[in-house]
Amino acid sequence: MSATADALLVFVLMLNFVVLGSGRIRSLIYTVAAQGVALGVLPVLVHPAGLREALVSIGAIVLKSAVIPRMLMRAMADLPVRREVQPLVGFRTSLVLGAVATAASLLLASRLPVLGNTAVRLLVPASFATVLCGFIVLIARVKAITQVLGYLVLENGIFLFGLLLLDAMPFLVEIGVLLDLFVAIFVMGIIINHIHREFSSISTERLSTLRE
Amino acid sequence: MIGALAAACFVKAFGAVFLGVARRPHEREPVEAPRTMLVPMAALALLCAAIGLLPALAVPFLDRAAATWSAAATAGGGAPVPLRTLAPVGPLGWITVLSAALWVGAAAAVLLLRRRMRVEDDQRVPTWDCGYAAPTARMQYSSSSFAEMLVAIFRWALRPREHAPRLRELFPKSAHHRSHVDDVVLDRWFLPVLRWIARKLLWLRFLQPGRIQLYILYVLIAVLALALSTVPVGELLKGLVPR
Amino acid sequence: MMSDRAVDAAVQPLLLLLLPPLLLGVIVKTKAAFAGRVGAPLLQPYHDLWKLLRKGAVLSRTTTSVFLAGPAITWVAVVLAGLLVPLAGGAAPIRFDGDLILFAYLLALGRFFTALAALDTGSSFEGMGAAREMTFACLAEPALFLGLLALARTSGGESLSDLFGAPIAASWSSATPTMVLVLFGLFIVLLVENSRIPFDDPNTHLELTMVHEVMVLDHGGPALGVVLHGAAVKLLVLSSLVVGLVVPVRVDAAPLRWALFVAATLAVAVAVGVVESTMARLRLLYVPNLLMGACLLTGFGFLLLLGTHP
Numbered sequence: 040m041s042a043t044a045d046a047l048l049v050f051v052l053m054l055n056f057v058v059l060g061s062g063r064i065r066s067l068i069y070t071v072a073a074q075g076v077a078l079g080v081l082p083v084l085v086h087p088a089g090l091r092e093a094l095v096s097i098g099a100i101v102l103k104s105a106v107i108p109r110m111l112m113r114a115m116a117d118l119p120v121r122r123e124v125q126p127l128v129g130f131r132t133s134l135v136l137g138a139v140a141t142a143a144s145l146l147l148a149s150r151l152p153v154l155g156n157t158a159v160r161l162l163v164p165a166s167f168a169t170v171l172c173g174f175i176v177l178i179a180r181v182k183a184i185t186q187v188l189g190y191l192v193l194e195n196g197i198f199l200f201g202l203l204l205l206d207a208m209p210f211l212v213e214i215g216v217l218l219d220l221f222v223a224i225f226v227m228g229i230i231i232n233h234i235h236r237e238f239s240s241i242s243t244e245r246l247s248t249l250r251e
Numbered sequence: 252m253i254g255a256l257a258a259a260c261f262v263k264a265f266g267a268v269f270l271g272v273a274r275r276p277h278e279r280e281p282v283e284a285p286r287t288m289l290v291p292m293a294a295l296a297l298l299c300a301a302i303g304l305l306p307a308l309a310v311p312f313l314d315r316a317a318a319t320w321s322a323a324a325t326a327g328g329g330a331p332v333p334l335r336t337l338a339p340v341g342p343l344g345w346i347t348v349l350s351a352a353l354w355v356g357a358a359a360a361v362l363l364l365r366r367r368m369r370v371e372d373d374q375r376v377p378t379w380d381c382g383y384a385a386p387t388a389r390m391q392y393s394s395s396s397f398a399e400m401l402v403a404i405f406r407w408a409l410r411p412r413e414h415a416p417r418l419r420e421l422f423p424k425s426a427h428h429r430s431h432v433d434d435v436v437l438d439r440w441f442l443p444v445l446r447w448i449a450r451k452l453l454w455l456r457f458l459q460p461g462r463i464q465l466y467i468l469y470v471l472i473a474v475l476a477l478a479l480s481t482v483p484v485g486e487l488l489k490g491l492v493p494r
Numbered sequence: 495m496m497s498d499r500a501v502d503a504a505v506q507p508l509l510l511l512l513l514p515p516l517l518l519g520v521i522v523k524t525k526a527a528f529a530g531r532v533g534a535p536l537l538q539p540y541h542d543l544w545k546l547l548r549k550g551a552v553l554s555r556t557t558t559s560v561f562l563a564g565p566a567i568t569w570v571a572v573v574l575a576g577l578l579v580p581l582a583g584g585a586a587p588i589r590f591d592g593d594l595i596l597f598a599y600l601l602a603l604g605r606f607f608t609a610l611a612a613l614d615t616g617s618s619f620e621g622m623g624a625a626r627e628m629t630f631a632c633l634a635e636p637a638l639f640l641g642l643l644a645l646a647r648t649s650g651g652e653s654l655s656d657l658f659g660a661p662i663a664a665s666w667s668s669a670t671p672t673m674v675l676v677l678f679g680l681f682i683v684l685l686v687e688n689s690r691i692p693f694d695d696p697n698t699h700l701e702l703t704m705v706h707e708v709m710v711l712d713h714g715g716p717a718l719g720v721v722l723h724g725a726a727v728k729l730l731v732l733s734s735l736v737v738g739l740v741v742p743v744r745v746d747a748a749p750l751r752w753a754l755f756v757a758a759t760l761a762v763a764v765a766v767g768v769v770e771s772t773m774a775r776l777r778l779l780y781v782p783n784l785l786m787g788a789c790l791l792t793g794f795g796f797l798l799l800l801g802t803h804p
Contacts (some may be wrong), residue, residue, distance in 0.1 A: 127464055171471075174467065174471045177463045177464070177467045178467050178468050178471070179464070180464075181464075186463070243462075243463050243464070244462070247460065247461030247462050248461070252632055252633075252635055252794055253638050254598070254602055254635060255602060255628070255631045255632040255634075255635040258602050258603075258605065258606045258609075258628065259628035259629065259631070259632055260772070261606070262609045262610055262624060262628055263604060263628075265610060265613075266609070266610060266613030266614075266621070266624070267613075270558070270560060270610065270613045270614040271556060271613055271614065271615070271616030271617075271618040271621075342590045342591055342593070344593050345588075345593070345594065347589040348572065349574065349588065352574070353570060353571065353574055353600075356570040356574070357563075357566060357567040357570045360566035360567070360569060360570050360720075361559075361562060361563045361566040361567065363566075364562050364565070364566045364716060364717060364720065365559070365562050367716045368551050368553070368562060368575070368715060368716055368717060370551065370552065370553040374552070375552070375553050375554060376552050376553075376554060376555065377555060377556075377710055378554040378555075378556050378557075378615045378616055378617045379554075379617070379711060379777060380617060380619075381619065381701050386617065386618070388616070390617075390618045391616055391617070391621055392613065392618055392621025392622065392624070392625060394545055396621070396625070397621065397624070397625045397628075398625075399625070400626065400629040401628075401629050401632060404629070404633075404782050431501060437563075439516065439682055466511040479758055486759050
């Protein structure tokens with residue numbers, strides 16, 4: 040059990056690097072979806088199997104691998120963009136930053152005082168690393184859709200962290216977090232559409248004209 | 252005085268907006284909003300009215316919410332301190348019963364009176380105007396005229412602003428008189444102070460170049476700083492140095 | 495005693511509904527006596543009400559359902575307020591701690607709906623009356639509350655039924671200045687809430703000088719009857735406060751108690767008639783001053799209490 044969980048977590052960490060290094064948006068969406076599936080399986084592995092864990096699992100998998108990618112694909116269908124062409128921070132630099140972040144989390148995460156189930160030792164470092172990689176994508180990329188994907192990676196990291204506390208958190212909070220994610224992506228899809236309509240591009244550089 | 256002032260305020264508001272004849276001609280014919288917009292508003296309004304008029308119905312819910320807080324207070328160890336329940340705060344039970352009786356009675360009275368005084372639409376007449384042959388809609392009391400007496404009594408606190416025309420000639424042409432009352436606390440105290448503060452802090456604008464990525468970077472730095480502050484730094488580096 | 499309270503609870507609503515027009519008749523007779531006339535018969539208001547209830551009515555084109563709801567809701571609110579007041583020094587049919595606040599606000603609710611019905615007609619006269627009435631009420635309400643608070647402080651109770659009756663006798667001996675001030679303050683509140691001289695002339699025919707009369711100017715037929723009866727009930731309710739202050743005795747025999755109450759209330763009506771005959775209506779500009787004076791009276795009475803009974 041623990042070995043499978045560890046393997047899945049390593050898989051998730053590697054998917055982080057794929058997200059950091061790739062510029063093709065379609066493959067980014069598939070990568071994040073795969074990360075979602077991996078994460079969806081984890082609750083059942085980390086905690087003793089029960090109805091609540093199974094429900095959270097199924098909900099997460101359906102949401103992250105089916106519903107959200109479909110919404111993003113549909114948002115992308117209207118846009119003439121296929122690649123992230125000019126990121127703020129280049130692909131190689133972001134890969135290096137991601138590696139530094141992962142290393143830092145692996146080294147330092149065990150020092151931080153953390154409650155909850157620590158049987159799977161890789162859980163906390165993986166979650167921090169995912170969160171930091173998500174942040175890097177958010178900061179380093181220019182196109183709005185890539186930023187949404189960075190946000191998704193960030194949420195995956197938070198979900199990982201939440202797995203620690205699955206016993207302590209009420210079921211309602213878990214489902215609430217998933218609902219939040221769904222609504223956030225939905226709204227972001229609409230906003231991307233509006234940005235495109237307004238500026239004829241979804242480069243967020245144009246948004247700086249909103250500053251007074 | 253608060254109750255009476257509130258009553259006066261709402262008579263003015265309700266009367267000026269809903270009652271009487273339109274004080275200015277409508278530019279376009281007003282169209283009622285679709286029912287999907289009206290039903291949520293009506294539901295919320297009903298809930299507000301229910302909580303206000305029949306407070307005893309809302310007390311169990313509020314008590315349960317307050318009880319979870321007092322339960323949390325016991326988690327820190329020590330004897331549980333129960334927060335006061337709402338029941339003894341006021342005679343909510345009596346008020347609920349009496350208010351229900353009042354509104355049932357009022358509904359009955361209104362229905363009785365309306366049945367007794369039914370008048371066909373074509374038999375209705377203009378309002379009694381004391382023999383003045385040409386009353387117009389503009390002669391009705393508006394909000395400012397309704398409140399004029401109260402504002403005059405409390406002139407020392409409200410400080411109304413008036414723009415009165417100055418008459419210079421024997422047969423003056425048309426002129427305007429305008430008056431309004433500023434929000435005393437907001438417009439005369441808070442806003443000037445806030446504007447002064449804003450002027451002084453204008454130089455901080457350089458932190459806001461308008462790029463989202465920079466803002467997210469700020470957030471990341473802040474979060475990391477907070478996370479690392481929970482751990483003494485020595486403890487963090489202890490593991491690294493011997494390596 | 496149980497049967498005593500039951501008797502009280504049965505008599506009070508009847509009295510509330512049947513006595514008020516007699517008060518109006520007494521006031522008219524008093525004013526006629528001062529003017530050297532015979533005046534209308536004592537029971538004339540009853541005849542007037544009966545006539546009005548059988549009459550037809552016309553309604554204005556401008557009015558909506560609010561117009562008829564006004565008198566109806568006002569009447570219900572005032573009668574309910576009357577059930578909170580202990581007449582004849584006993585206990586009111588409805589009593590609970592804090593009911594004096596509900597009492598004041600029931601009267602305010604009645605005023606609110608009367609003013610709304612006035613604004614519904616779309617005439618500037620009614621609007622003027624509503625504006626004046628609401629303004630006077632803002633200034634009169636503190637007087638009422640301070641007076642009731644002073645009484646609550648002397649009697650130690652929190653319900654209207656506790657304020658009156660036995661504690662009043664004790665207060666008259668221990669805190670006489672306060673009681674005198676509160677009495678004057680409450681009498682002035684009685685005059686302003688019922689639109690009597692010096693605040694409003696109930697006999698005037700000039701609309702620009704009216705306050706309450708002009709608010710109900712457009713009502714006719716049964717609605718006017720309801721308005722008149724409601725106003726009379728309000729007069730009875732507020733006079734019973736004054737009666738409770740002045741007559742602190744409690745007689746055990748029920749018939750004697752109620753007879754004493756009716757006599758005392760008629761005496762208050764005579765007093766109102768006397769005031770109406772000897773004073774003229776006050777200039778509108780000076781009315782706020784008089785009301786502020788009433789607030790000062792009761793407030794000062796309350797402060798005196800705080801000083802002497804810590």
